[in-house]
Amino acid sequence: MPVYTYTTFDDPLNTSGDGTLASGINDTGHIVGTYADASGVHGFLLSGGSYTTLDAPLAQQYTIASGINGAGQIVGVYFSNHFGHAGLHGFLYNKGVYTTLDHPLATDGTEAVGINAKGEIVGFYGDSAGNVHGFLLSGGSYTTLDDPLAAHRTLALGIDDKGRIVGSYDNASGRHGFLYNPSGGSYTTFDDPLATNGTEAFGINGNGQIVGRYFNASGTHGFLYSGGSYTTLDDPLAAHRTLALGIDDKGRIVGSYDNASGRHGFLYNPSGGSYTTFDDPLATNGTEAFGINGNGQIVGRYFNASGTHGFLYSGGIYITLDDPLATNGTNAIGINNTGQIVGNYTDNTGAHGFVETTVPNPAPPAATTADLILRGSSASPAVAGQYQIYDIGNNAILAGYALAQIGTDWQFAGLGGFFGSDTTDMLLRNSVTGGFEVYDISDNNITHDAFLGNVGLDWQVMGFGNFSSV
Incomplete structure (x- = not known):
């Protein structure tokens, strides 16, 4: 954030x-x-x-x-x-x-x-x-x-x-x-x-x-x-x-x-x-x-x-x-x-x-090779639903920033390349409606979001992959 x-x-x-x-x-x-x-x-x-x-x-x-x-x-x-x-x-x-x-x-x-x-x-x-x-x-x-x-x-x-x-x-x-x-x-x-x-x-x-x-x-x-x-x-x-x-x-x-x-x-x-x-x-x-x-x-x-x-x-x-x-x-x-x-x-x-x-959050340091996302689980209003992103390289945390605070009824569903022009994106799912929301992430900042639609809660996420021919 x-x-x-x-x-x-x-x-x-x-x-x-x-x-x-x-x-x-x-x-x-x-x-x-x-x-x-x-x-x-x-x-x-x-x-x-x-x-x-x-x-x-x-x-x-x-x-x-x-x-x-x-x-x-x-x-x-x-x-x-x-x-x-x-x-x-x-x-x-x-x-x-x-x-x-x-x-x-x-x-x-x-x-x-x-x-x-x-x-x-x-x-x-x-x-x-x-x-x-x-x-x-x-x-x-x-x-x-x-x-x-x-x-x-x-x-x-x-x-x-x-x-x-x-x-x-x-x-x-x-x-x-x-x-x-x-x-x-x-x-x-x-x-x-x-x-x-x-x-x-x-x-x-x-x-x-x-x-x-x-x-x-x-x-x-x-x-x-x-x-x-x-x-x-x-x-x-x-x-x-x-x-x-x-x-x-x-x-x-x-x-x-x-x-x-x-x-x-x-x-x-x-x-x-x-x-x-x-x-x-x-x-x-x-x-x-x-x-x-x-x-x-x-x-x-x-x-x-x-x-x-x-x-x-x-x-x-x-x-x-x-x-x-x-x-x-x-x-x-x-x-x-x-x-x-x-x-x-x-x-x-x-x-x-x-x-x-x-x-805006600064871009990751040059030595960054991966990132870690954590979510606050405390009931405190300042922490509940808070996402933090950490830049990692050479077995060390190089930088960390607040990414966003999102309602606790939205649960983490996974990471993937859901939008072609940026880096890895985050997918959340609403625990009440079954709705999916994708958050595009680039250079330690959420740049955009999109609602993908509601899917019955009896259908569970199993994974992500490029299953098309493109």
Whole structure:
């Protein structure tokens, strides 16, 4: 298994028990978040190992950094008590310069929530009548986003690189999701046709596909809106709640569902419409999936008797992400396309942000002539199902590394050359279903996995060989 290097985000100026929290990361590894001290709450940027405190010049009490794009532009909100400038104000931080973002019609605060690659910003503001309006700031001009069906509240929550905006609005009939398309200025309401108690849109990908949830008498249901059609996302194992939280540009969706056995993460693959449950093998009290990147790697958290643990699911393998400094839980929140993971952990001093960077196991030493694989048999959560690989040469162990931790219901079945382009591979068999899973191994790392199918448990493995003519 690769080495997972954790870097704690404790802003050096943090003194409050509320801690340091990481809220966003872009594809160059720049991270934004917040920290607290005796004077209040402050935003920060962590770039190249250096912290930059983000205190808007007119801020009092707090500055919150909400999002960052690939160019390093940061948006957020600050609070001020200054005469003539009191209340909530959005801001843009770009190359050391703060620009206050006050919608010209705002009398009860402005908040900037998201920014895309073009520097277009979305958020919402309040007026003197108690109404809330969404807005788009593009090219220096504000456009108010009031869904024509809204009564008193429209929130613009996300924007993609094509300028399409998702959010929600309220009226007498409840809460509704919407998509705003800047080409023509059209609003499309997201009321899942099966909803009776509201619809909310949470995410949009580069292809304009939208995910969220809706409510009716039978519970909470996820949905996908694509090409004008709604697809309900009810995991077939769910009892009354499925929640779709994120979608990548390949249309793969992550979320969670509930049933009598607890909470479970899921991946929905539009190719074939298949659901894959994410129950971390070490979980006893539930698993939740929070984010997915363009490579299909998924992050989230799971719960067991020892607490809350982050996880990475990659190539069919679950990797527990417990920050070594955590004593009261680790949460993996987001992952970028380079595989860097952000989240937070808790110890007796409070909450701390972290970034995790993956370093693959090194290749075997040149003198290696064979390898040994061992499996942990202890009931300890840190050892159960843990596979170790040892490089052997000249009657000596030359190196050893963690390979993977796999659920104990998967039993070792054998080794063989099941994939022609790498070295020896490992085959495991599920003791409950009889399913076979092959793990491709190369240079001390699991590079891929594949499910071969279920075979009745009354059929036992006898051996492997090249029985074909090729």
